[in-house]
Amino acid sequence: xxxxxxxxxxxxxxxxxxxxxxxxxxxxxxxxxxxxxxxxxxxxxxxxxxxxxxxxxxxxxxxxxxxxxxxxxxxxxxxxxxxxxxxxxxxxxxxxxxxxxxxxxxxxxxxxxxxxxxxxxxxxxxxxxxxxxxxxxxxxxxxxxxxxxxxxxxxxxxxxxxxxxxxxxxxxxxxxxxxxxxxxxxxxxxxxxxxxxxxxxxxxxxxxxxxxxxxxxxxxxxxxxxxxxxxxxxxxxxxxxxxxxxxxxxxxxxxxxxxxxxxxxxxxxxxxxxxxxxxxxxxxxxxxxxxxxxxxxxxxxxxxxxxxxxxxxxxxxxxxxxxxxxxxxxxxxxxxxxxxxxxxxxxxxxxxxxxxxxxxxxxxxxxxxxxxxxx
Amino acid sequence: xxxxxxxxxxxxxxxxxxxxxxxxxxxxxxxxxxxxxxxxxxxxxxxxxxxxxxxxxxxxxxxxxxxxxxxxxxxxxxxxxxxxxxxxxxxxxxxxxxxxxxxxxxxxxxxxxxxxxxxxxxxxxxxxxxxxxxxxxxxxxxxxxxxxxxxxxxxxxxxxxxxxxxxxxxxxxxxxxxxxxxxxxxxxxxxxxxxxxxxxxxxxxxxxxxxxxxxxxxxxxxxxxxxxxxxxxxxxxxxxxxxxxxxxxxxxxxxxxxxxxxxxxxxxxxxxx
Ligand SMILES: Nc1ncnc2c1ncn2[C@@H]1O[C@H](COP(=O)(O)OP(=O)(O)OP(=O)(O)O)[C@@H](O)[C@H]1O
Ligand SMILES: [Mg+2]
Numbered sequence: 106x107x108x109x110x111x112x113x114x115x116x117x118x119x120x121x122x123x124x125x126x127x128x129x130x131x132x133x134x135x136x137x138x139x140x141x142x143x144x145x146x147x148x149x150x151x152x153x154x155x156x157x158x159x160x161x162x163x164x165x166x167x168x169x170x171x172x173x174x175x176x177x178x179x180x181x182x183x184x185x186x187x188x189x190x191x192x193x194x195x196x197x198x199x200x201x202x203x204x205x206x207x208x209x210x211x212x213x214x215x216x217x218x219x220x221x222x223x224x225x226x227x228x229x230x231x232x233x234x235x236x237x238x239x240x241x242x243x244x245x246x247x248x249x250x251x252x253x254x255x256x257x258x259x260x261x262x263x264x265x266x267x268x269x270x271x272x273x274x275x276x277x278x279x280x281x282x283x284x285x286x287x288x289x290x291x292x293x294x295x296x297x298x299x300x301x302x303x304x305x306x307x308x309x310x311x312x313x314x315x316x317x318x319x320x321x322x323x324x325x326x327x328x329x330x331x332x333x334x335x336x337x338x339x340x341x342x343x344x345x346x347x348x349x350x351x352x353x354x355x356x357x358x359x360x361x362x363x364x365x366x367x368x369x370x371x372x373x374x375x376x377x378x379x380x381x382x383x384x385x386x387x388x389x390x391x392x393x394x395x396x397x398x399x400x401x402x403x404x405x406x407x408x409x410x411x412x413x414x415x416x417x418x419x420x421x422x423x424x425x426x427x428x429x430x431x432x433x434x435x436x437x438x439x440x441x442x443x444x445x446x447x448x449x450x451x452x453x454x455x456x457x458x459x460x461x462x463x464x465x466x467x468x469x470x471x472x473x474x475x476x477x478x479x480x
Numbered sequence: 481x482x483x484x485x486x487x488x489x490x491x492x493x494x495x496x497x498x499x500x501x502x503x504x505x506x507x508x509x510x511x512x513x514x515x516x517x518x519x520x521x522x523x524x525x526x527x528x529x530x531x532x533x534x535x536x537x538x539x540x541x542x543x544x545x546x547x548x549x550x551x552x553x554x555x556x557x558x559x560x561x562x563x564x565x566x567x568x569x570x571x572x573x574x575x576x577x578x579x580x581x582x583x584x585x586x587x588x589x590x591x592x593x594x595x596x597x598x599x600x601x602x603x604x605x606x607x608x609x610x611x612x613x614x615x616x617x618x619x620x621x622x623x624x625x626x627x628x629x630x631x632x633x634x635x636x637x638x639x640x641x642x643x644x645x646x647x648x649x650x651x652x653x654x655x656x657x658x659x660x661x662x663x664x665x666x667x668x669x670x671x672x673x674x675x676x677x678x679x680x681x682x683x684x685x686x687x688x689x690x691x692x693x694x695x696x697x698x699x700x701x702x703x704x705x706x707x708x709x710x711x712x713x714x715x716x717x718x719x720x721x722x723x724x725x726x727x728x729x730x731x732x733x734x735x736x737x738x739x740x741x742x743x744x745x746x747x748x749x750x751x752x753x
Contacts, residue, residue, distance in 0.1 A: 155647075155651060156651075157647050157650070157651075176650070177647075177650050177651040178650065178651055178652060178653035178654075179653075182651070183651065184647075184648070184651055186644045186647075186648065188642055188644050190642060190644035190645045190647070190648040191645075192645065192649075192662075192663055193667065194666040194667065203649070203652055203654075203662075204651075204652030204653060204654075207652060207653050207654050207658065208653055251648075251652075255652065
């Protein structure tokens with residue numbers, strides 16, 4: 106268990122800057138999930154922490170130790186790769202014991218540690234198999250087992266579950282959560298999967314083009330995204346965005362005119378924005394509703410995706426360039442071409458200025474966010 | 481149905497072609513058991529009338545063939561060992577280790593591939609002469625130490641080893657040497673066998689270079705011995721064929737035993753797998 110401190114981390118590959126000044130503090134025992142679009146530098150960041158990639162500028166501290174000059178093996182980390190990177194010519198047992206054997210641990214100790222890890226991961230009966238005789242999930246477990254055996258101070262995971270099918274992914278997700286509860290080791294976890302990020306993280310870090318856009322608990326990021334990018338990135342399906350202009354604003358109330366002329370009341374101040382400034386209104390699919398005339402816009406049903414418990418309804422409207430997504434009840438009856446009036450919840454609207462920054466203030470005391478407060 | 485037809489068509493075609501390759505070999509074997517002069521009769525017989533081992537006895541008793549055989553065995557084995565040691569480590573380094581000028585150096589090597597070996601033989605010979613290595617084993621073996629083709633072959637194969645596997649071993653604290661031994665070499669096995677076989681065959685069959693370098697008939701390898709034998713016994717075709725059988729058989733057996741691995745290595749380089 107150890108904390109991790111990144112200061113002003115820079116990394117360039119030739120002329121392309123991949124990390125442009127990353128600052129991050131991870132508390133000991135914390136589970137931090139890094140998300141971001143493809144190519145934003147997530148893997149590079151993880152590899153830099155592991156010592157597999159030299160950095161151009163900045164410091165990396167694990168615990169109180171500056172690890173910049175240390176080789177990967179001396180940093181007290183273990184890494185689980187997306188491709189598992191198991192040694193194909195070794196058995197599960199040999200794969201898991203390789204590191205300890207190199208370190209010169211006595212055979213009885215190796216045996217004890219490897220078998221304990223195998224028990225934890227349900228690999229006890231598979232120890233003599235080679236990786237090609239394992240299923241995807243079992244390979245993944247072996248890779249995790251190999252990491253556990255090292256007893257690292259920090260676990261690094263790079264999209265560990267992305268090669269698994271959906272149901273196995275959920276199962277392994279629970280297993281990783283259980284592992285974190287059990288080992289209480291600091292974990293840094295890169296993923297593309299919203300559900301993994303929201304359920305596993307104590308804290309999510311949103312990365313874009315080598316910058317940290319925002320860090321915060323899953324709830325915090327979901328309810329109070331710092332800017333339009335984070336708002337659009339966290340949450341699936343994504344937040345709806347409607348372009349408009351400020352008509353009138355008060356400290357806790359703004360009236361926005363959408364492109365079609367519809368007026369929308371929003372229970373949020375518009376900050377410094379003067380009337381007629383362009384503004385983007387953001388509303389999540391679950392904060393749209395039918396059956397009302399207040400704060401409503403006229404739309405036409407384009408597509409219905411029934412998912413049983415609920416349906417996602419895609420709506421065309423002159424106020425948005427992309428179809429609006431509306432989360433309706435599972436028994437939603439509507440067909441392509443039907444007209445539908447949806448209301449926008451004034452309390453749940455987000456407003457973004459021209460620079461993309463969120464104008465809605467996080468009310469002090471209304472929502473308290475605890476660490477480990479999973480959705 | 482159509483597929484089956486075209487399949488057997490290919491088989492018949494290939495069997496026909498294989499006959500062209502195998503019949504001379506079989507006849508060589510057959511002639512080596514004939515008595516002197518028998519093959520020169522007309523029409524040439526396919527099988528010996530009275531099969532005899534005389535040619536083989538003569539070969540090993542009156543000429544130095546036994547000695548030559550051991551020489552060849554030594555040269556080919558040593559060449560294989562040297563080639564594997566240097567080409568495999570170099571090929572792996574070019575594929576997976578970061579060092580300054582890697583790309584440039586590799587491109588230089590590749591462009592040197594267009595220079596035919598014969599062109600460099602005379603300069604190489606003069607260099608060896610300067611170093612006093614003419615008529616020495618080292619002299620014969622030097623061209624096998626590093627071959628661009630060998631390096632290239634190993635590199636292409638090593639490229640398919642996932643880098644993350646090597647990095648994983650690095651995180652676990654394995655030294656570069658340990659990674660090479662415990663992780664890389666086992667994965668390179670098919671290409672080791674392929675390259676080893678290539679080198680062994682090339683060294684065993686090599687004629688021109690040993691002919692230039694070796695002056696002492698005690699050091700002659702089989703192909704040179706065979707050539708000088710044919711100079712002395714122009715008439716004695718049956719004896720010559722026995723010599724040819726002795727020369728060809730070991731490599732043929734080696735090739736056939738290792739063929740399974742050899743094929744997998746050969747294909748693995750081209751088809752990523
Ligand atoms: N060895 C390298 N040489 C040059 N450029 C590289 C190298 N490794 C990564 N990059 C570039 O750095 C950028 C970030 O790559 P990185 O692998 O960190 O992205 P990522 O966020 O992990 O993406 P993904 O979600 O697709 O895995 C990419 O534009 C990539 O092309
Ligand atoms: Mg990545």
